[in-house]
Amino acid sequence: MHVAAADSPKWSHDGLRARRQEPYRNRPDRMTRHVTHIAVLGSTGSIGRSTLEVIDASQGALKAVALSAQKNTALLKAQACALRPRWIVVADPDSAAREDWADLPKETQVLVGAEGITRVVADAGVDVVLSAIVGRAGLEGTWAALEAGKKVALANKESLVVGGPLVTRLARERQAVILPVDSEHSAVFQVLHAGRREEVQRVVLTASGGPFRTLSKQRLAEVTVDEALAHPTWDMGRKITIDSATLINKALEIIEARWLFDLRPDQIGTVIHPQSIVHSLVEFIDGSVVAQLSPPDMKLPIQYALNWPERKAGVAARLDWTRAMRLEFEPPDLDRFPALHLGLEVARAGGTAGAVLNGANETAVAAFLDGRLRFDQIVPVCQQVLHSHRFDPNPTLNQLLESDLWARQEVLRWIGA
Numbered sequence: 001m002h003v004a005a006a007d008s009p010k011w012s013h014d015g016l017r018a019r020r021q022e023p024y025r026n027r028p029d030r031m032t033r034h035v036t037h038i039a040v041l042g043s044t045g046s047i048g049r050s051t052l053e054v055i056d057a058s059q060g061a062l063k064a065v066a067l068s069a070q071k072n073t074a075l076l077k078a079q080a081c082a083l084r085p086r087w088i089v090v091a092d093p094d095s096a097a098r099e100d101w102a103d104l105p106k107e108t109q110v111l112v113g114a115e116g117i118t119r120v121v122a123d124a125g126v127d128v129v130l131s132a133i134v135g136r137a138g139l140e141g142t143w144a145a146l147e148a149g150k151k152v153a154l155a156n157k158e159s160l161v162v163g164g165p166l167v168t169r170l171a172r173e174r175q176a177v178i179l180p181v182d183s184e185h186s187a188v189f190q191v192l193h194a195g196r197r198e199e200v201q202r203v204v205l206t207a208s209g210g211p212f213r214t215l216s217k218q219r220l221a222e223v224t225v226d227e228a229l230a231h232p233t234w235d236m237g238r239k240i241t242i243d244s245a246t247l248i249n250k251a252l253e254i255i256e257a258r259w260l261f262d263l264r265p266d267q268i269g270t271v272i273h274p275q276s277i278v279h280s281l282v283e284f285i286d287g288s289v290v291a292q293l294s295p296p297d298m299k300l301p302i303q304y305a306l307n308w309p310e311r312k313a314g315v316a317a318r319l320d321w322t323r324a325m326r327l328e329f330e331p332p333d334l335d336r337f338p339a340l341h342l343g344l345e346v347a348r349a350g351g352t353a354g355a356v357l358n359g360a361n362e363t364a365v366a367a368f369l370d371g372r373l374r375f376d377q378i379v380p381v382c383q384q385v386l387h388s389h390r391f392d393p394n395p396t397l398n399q400l401l402e403s404d405l406w407a408r409q410e411v412l413r414w415i416g417a
């Protein structure tokens, strides 16, 4: 933690004066205010934009010192002008070269490429790295932040799906902390405080069921991109919205939970809960089930992770208990949504399986969005690629990245691209 008075221009002038003037000396609100300095990786995406709202509402307790984007330089520049961070990073060099950076704040430096991300997350001035880059591309930033021993608020579940055992081992070795931002995992993380580790019987992840929860198998074959992008309860980015519609998102979350909480795969269950109010449940050995509830709003898990271990008032929506509310739960239909099988299978296997499933899914989703693959082919393609890969139980990071690449090429081969 850093003391704002020491290094923020806004506070230092008052701070110096205060030291000379006795009456100000005991004003903790001015003199010892802690500011958490945050690097927001993926600041132009859905989670990134929600994060900046949380930071903006924190009354100076949270400060964005670094922002990164892949290609959306226009929004990144607008964010930089509003927040005046120390760095912005553009991951795609061509996009960085095309933008006119002349009107950027004087104190903001532009860095380009993956090296820029690696550099800012390791800086001593960064307390928390919010990892919200979409897909496998988010792994490098997560990895570099953990290597530097940072607190990582992890929205990028693919980091754990692809590299679970290596990523969690790195976190332990560097005494870094992974704080879940995925709403289900944030719920489990909060609820686990209700008992001891050995008292946990099982974790039940809730799933909204997506827009096609009640659709017949036949209709699933005809689903259009627009239909798949219209999620009933959550407003999210395109990739995760499709993942929610196929339920692959829940498969990835089973794998994420396995590594994040060191659970046996048979301790992880899923239940369909269409209202997305109960974000997950933990069942303890005495049969008691403890849940976390809040409206479907990512700002809550974001602000919980950024303020952890404290809770702070914020901008997240609240439940209205003066209105009638129904909470429904039903078991998932594994026949129409076979993705959940894949999640448990990969959670059990470990090794290269996560990298293959994720690489295949990212490529299949992109192909569906481009009109090159049917909606109901996404999961079968992933399954086929997963089952034809040469499994390695103890891969290195490089071998994981090779497995990811292989899976992507296999999907393209399958599609005939």
Ligand code: MG
Residues within 6 Å of the ligand: 182, 183, 184, 253
């Ligand atoms: Mg989730």
